[in-house]
Amino acid sequence: MELTAAEKEANLWSGGQRPLNASYGKLMMWFFIVSDALTFSGFLVSYGFSRFKNIDSWPIADEVFTHFPFLHGVDAPMYYVALMTFILIFSSVTMVLAVDAGHHMNKSKVTFYMLLTIIGGAVFVGSQAWEWKNFIKGEYGALETKGGQILQFVNAEDGKRVAIADFAVSIPTERSAHKASNGIWYETEGSLPSYSLAEVVKGFEGNNNLVIRSEKLDEFGHKIVLSREDSLDKIENAVEVVEGANLVHNEYGNRLFADFFFFITGFHGFHVFSGVVINMIIFFNVIVGTYEKRGHYEMVEKVGLYWHFVDLVWVFVFTFFYLV
Amino acid sequence: MAEGAHKLAIFRGLLKFKSNVQKIWGVLIFLSIVTTIEVVLGIIKPQILMNYFLSMKLLNWIFIILTLVKAYYIAWDFMHVRDERGSLKGAIVLPLIILIPYLIFILVLEADYIFDVMSSGFVSWNF
Numbered sequence: 001m002e003l004t005a006a007e008k009e010a011n012l013w014s015g016g017q018r019p020l021n022a023s024y025g026k027l028m029m030w031f032f033i034v035s036d037a038l039t040f041s042g043f044l045v046s047y048g049f050s051r052f053k054n055i056d057s058w059p060i061a062d063e064v065f066t067h068f069p070f071l072h073g074v075d076a077p078m079y080y081v082a083l084m085t086f087i088l089i090f091s092s093v094t095m096v097l098a099v100d101a102g103h104h105m106n107k108s109k110v111t112f113y114m115l116l117t118i119i120g121g122a123v124f125v126g127s128q129a130w131e132w133k134n135f136i137k138g139e140y141g142a143l144e145t146k147g148g149q150i151l152q153f154v155n156a157e158d159g160k161r162v163a164i165a166d167f168a169v170s171i172p173t174e175r176s177a178h179k180a181s182n183g184i185w186y187e188t189e190g191s192l193p194s195y196s197l198a199e200v201v202k203g204f205e206g207n208n209n210l211v212i213r214s215e216k217l218d219e220f221g222h223k224i225v226l227s228r229e230d231s232l233d234k235i236e237n238a239v240e241v242v243e244g245a246n247l248v249h250n251e252y253g254n255r256l257f258a259d260f261f262f263f264i265t266g267f268h269g270f271h272v273f274s275g276v277v278i279n280m281i282i283f284f285n286v287i288v289g290t291y292e293k294r295g296h297y298e299m300v301e302k303v304g305l306y307w308h309f310v311d312l313v314w315v316f317v318f319t320f321f322y323l324v
Numbered sequence: 325m326a327e328g329a330h331k332l333a334i335f336r337g338l339l340k341f342k343s344n345v346q347k348i349w350g351v352l353i354f355l356s357i358v359t360t361i362e363v364v365l366g367i368i369k370p371q372i373l374m375n376y377f378l379s380m381k382l383l384n385w386i387f388i389i390l391t392l393v394k395a396y397y398i399a400w401d402f403m404h405v406r407d408e409r410g411s412l413k414g415a416i417v418l419p420l421i422i423l424i425p426y427l428i429f430i431l432v433l434e435a436d437y438i439f440d441v442m443s444s445g446f447v448s449w450n451f
Contacts, residue, residue: 020412030416041424045431052435056443062366082363086356093352096402100344147449220374221381308402312395319391323366324384 029302033309036271040313043267044320047260057215059253060223061322067134081322084127085314088272091120092311095279099304102297107286110300114283117307121276128269135261138244140164141193142251143200145237150253152213153204154225164241167203167210168195193241201235215253261321268317271310278303331406334397351401358390379436 012019020027051058062077069080098113141164143151153162173196177189204210212231216224226234242249250258282303291297332347333340334354341347365373365383373383400406405413442449 020415021409022412027412030412034416034419037420038423041420041427045424045427048428049431049435052432053438053442055439078363078366082359085359089352089355089359092398092402093348096348097345100348103344305403308398311402312398315391315394315398319362319387323362323387 023298025298025302026305029305033305036309037313040264040267040316043260043264044316047264047320050254050256050260054254054256056217057254058217059215059250059257060221064135064252064257065131065322066139067131069130078322080127080131081318084124084131085318087120087127088124088311088314091117091124092308094120095304095307099297099301102291102300105292105297107289107292110286110291110297111283114279114286114300118276118279118283121272121279121307125269125272125276128265128272132262132265135258136244136246138242138251140251141195141241141243143197143235143238144240144242144249145234146239147237148255149215149237150242150251151234151238152223152251153210154213156209156211156228159225161213162210164195164200164203164243167207168199169203169206171196171199171202193243195241197238197241200241201238204235205232264317265321268310268313271313275303275307275310279307330404334401347401351397355394355397358394362387362390 011017022030065081066075066077067080068074068076094113094116098110098117101109101113140152140161142153143164145151153164153167154160155162208228210231211228212226212234213223214226214234218224240249242251244251245258245261247255247259247262249255252258282299285291285299286297291299330344330347332342332344334347334351339350341350365386369383373381373386375382377385405416
């Protein structure tokens with residue numbers, strides 16, 4: 001007798017088979033991915049929160065990430081991060097090819113594609129590190145006001161950015177280091193910026209071509225450049241020289257931008273790194289024939305799910321940090 | 325999963341592939357095209373797309389829609405969601421498409437409110 005649809009459904013969920021047609025391991029990987037996706041969306045939405053809160057003064061990503069390897073001084077926004085995106089998508093493709101070869105029990109092909117995937121992932125993490133290095137080092141330098149606003153410098157004639165190193169004058173001062181032997185309390189000192197505030201201000205005052213570019217955006221999304229008089233007024237408020245970016249100061253603009261950049265790309269980079277490590281473990285298991293003996297390559301499929309998820313997250317990070 | 329278990333058509337059956345490997349390369353080409361469009365738009369920033377729609381630039385809406393398209397093809401074809409049962413598809417996708425838009429809605433609305441308070445309030449926050 002034919003089973004009715006209702007009876008089939010009852011049998012499906014009454015035990016002894018896989019109702020979702022996926023193994024336990026794959027299901028658990030999917031549940032992990034769903035929860036991790038919610039974690040990342042929490043991060044990205046809180047980035048959106050900070051951005052909408054400061055919608056009239058948020059840094060412009062095209063002006064922050066302008067480097068490309070071996071092209072010094074060339075303004076190349078987006079190209080490098082586009083390259084990174086292609087690297088990660090391509091390593092996703094080699095992963096899915098490895099999964100497909102696993103379905104055909106083709107050990108040598110699985111090995112080859114897993115190796116390519118690991119290389120792609122490692123290149124991506126390396127690229128990420130280089131991006132971080134440029135971001136931390138900074139390019140032009142800026143002043144920070146007491147309220148945490150960033151003052152950048154541009155040439156009044158052509159509107160191009162000017163580095164503080166190009167106009168700061170040198171004012172020799174005596175600095176004596178505080179030593180542990182001189183006091184009961186001894187605190188170590190962090191690194192100092194290359195120029196003191198007084199040196200930058202003096203250089204600015206002596207150079208009539210320079211004006212200040214503020215954090216604020218006009219209605220077309222360009223940073224507002226102050227007039228020379230307003231600039232001389234504004235520079236009185238500066239309290240600190242900022243070079244590069246860290247968790248406390250950020251020469252590119254709002255410090256939250258740097259915080260979220262470090263946190264979200266760092267968390268994603270950590271996922272890529274752990275993905276590479278897991279891929280390596282599976283890679284060696286493939287080589288020694290563990291899955292050949294087991295009769296199926298499902299482990300490759302599971303780690304593949306994780307790897308594609310990492311790629312998926314990057315697609316969103318790419319959009320919200322670099323494009324939008 | 326046997327080879328026959330893969331659904332080999334994408335774009336609602338518009339494009340059918342002969343094997344799973346061919347489909348993978350096809351999807352790669354599609355994702356590359358979409359990424360290239362995004363990068364080109366991001367570099368030239370056409371003036372016509374700078375108009376605002378629902379308080380966001382048209383260009384940004386295009387970026388977000390293209391991102392969702394890419395996410396769909398990565399999940400459906402690389403992560404093989406296309407080949408899974410409807411119940412598993414629902415278990416994966418429904419929590420995300422219910423919770424994430426909700427989170428976006430409450431936080432972005434709140435951010436917009438805080439922006440208004442800070443820009444029209446009596447206290448200067450950024451000096």
